[in-house]
Amino acid sequence: MGSRGNGNATGPGGGPAVDKGVDFANYFCTYAYLYHQKEMLSDRVRMDAYYNAVFQNKHHFRDKVVLDVGTGSGILAIWSAQAGAKKVYAVEATKMAEHARELVKGNSVEDVVEVIEGSIEDITLPEKVDVIISEWMGYFLLRESMFDSVICARDRWLKPNGVMYPSHARMWVAPIRTGLGDQKMDDFEHAMSDWYNFIDETESHYGVNMNVLTKAYREEHEKYYLKTSLWSNLHPDQVIGTAAIIKEIDCLTATVEEIRNVAAQFTIPINMDRTRLSGYAGWFDVHFRGSTHNLAIQEIELTTAPSTNGGTHWGQQVFMLHPPFRVNEGDKVMISFTMSRSKENHRLMDVEFTCELQQSSGKRLPPVTSKISIE
Structure with a gap:
């Protein structure tokens, strides 16, 4: 339950190349903060679903090897160990891995859970796994594109008869x-009114007509208020x-x-x-x-x-x-x-x-x- 994303320098599945440094700065770093982890860990619907999925299906974990993709705080890896896994590889791309190691040790499962700092595309495991567990879902499921990394992990490390947690999505x-649309339209109209006042004041005070930028300003604010x-x-x-x-x-x-x-x-x-x-x-x-x-x-x-x-x-x-x-x-x-x-x-x-x-x-x-x- 941690960083979501793909660390590939080349585009996954034949897509455009991704600059790993820029991607890390724009995306992964958010998940390196405990406040962000706390927000996700406080989501009871989310937490209860994963907890029940693991502990009501212990047969999937007992004496099995588990891979947790984007472990974050490490809680899914800890639950996997508590459900009887013999080995858990908890992979995390950010410095949150350090906190995950502390939490694993604090819950006395360090003999089972191994936290690995790195992207799933780059790390190497010593064995294939029976289960892949991950909380990879973004807004409207696919925003953030973390499922790419889960697919990569599955294709590299999951045994032929292995299990995915979750197994299906819709x-x-x-x-x-x-009334959100009315609110956003009001915000947009207020922004444009403020722009026109700015144009008038800039010309009257400083002798420069800014009106040639009105079209670009309008498009910028239409996208922000009305097209996002x-x-x-x-x-x-x-x-x-x-x-x-x-x-x-x-x-x-x-x-x-x-x-x-x-x-x-x-x-x-x-x-x-x-x-x-x-x-x-x-x-x-x-x-x-x-x-x-x-x-x-x-x-x-x-x-x-x-x-x-x-x-x-x-x-x-x-x-x-x-x-x-x-x-x-x-x-x-x-x-x-x-x-x-x-x-x-x-x-x-x-x-x-x-x-x-x-x-x-x-x-x-x-x-x-x-x-x-x-x-």
Whole structure:
């Protein structure tokens, strides 16, 4: 449960090359701080799912060799040892590895757990493993691209009949109502008003007309306020239509190429009358099922769906429509969805929604396309 990511200098799965130094500075360093680990360790939904998955399926760990990818504080490695593993390799790319060693020793499992500082792409293990456990999920599942590293670990070190924890993942999209879009539009308009005041004052005080930069300033702030997804923990009542699964992943067989681009076409019926389609929410769930040859005794699910209990630290990614639609029960939204990695930063995502509203009367509104970044 630690640093998420890929340390490759060459692009994984044939992608563009990644500068390891820049990647480390931009990404890994965040996970080297205890405050960040504490935030994740305080997520009870997350913690309970992994705890139950391990301790209700001890047969997967007893007398087995385990690899924890991105161990962070080391808690998954410690649980694996407590569940009976004979050896645990806990790999961590940041200096958090030093804290993990202290925690391992403090919990008297240092004879089982070996903490290795380094990226999973670069380290070498002395043996193959029976289990790979990792908390690799980013916002809307694939942000951060850490699953690349888990795939690398699986292909290098997992035995043919080995087990992945988690074993499966799904991505979901649903239509929502929320006031977040109005708030962001107000913020954008305030920023532009402030810019125009700045132009007037700069010209009157200093004799320089800044207006030639207005287009660039507007584009910059449109991206920040209107074209970037928002984090939220939504209430289930804010979901106004049936959620759709847009991607299913088998962690034993998935490839980097398979997750590099996600595309789906689906139709969502609206089930709430006289409301506003403000945009879409994206979330994920993961499952601990074991494998076909070695099933879990107790299957565990970890979901980040809208919840009445405050949800998880992942929350949901909200993709706003500007302007929103008025919708009624019985209307249908036909959606074409794509998500790909940002060309500027392979850990971030570019999302495109094209939606067409078919009203219950049969009338179809013109399709609307929204391009939104997950940053």
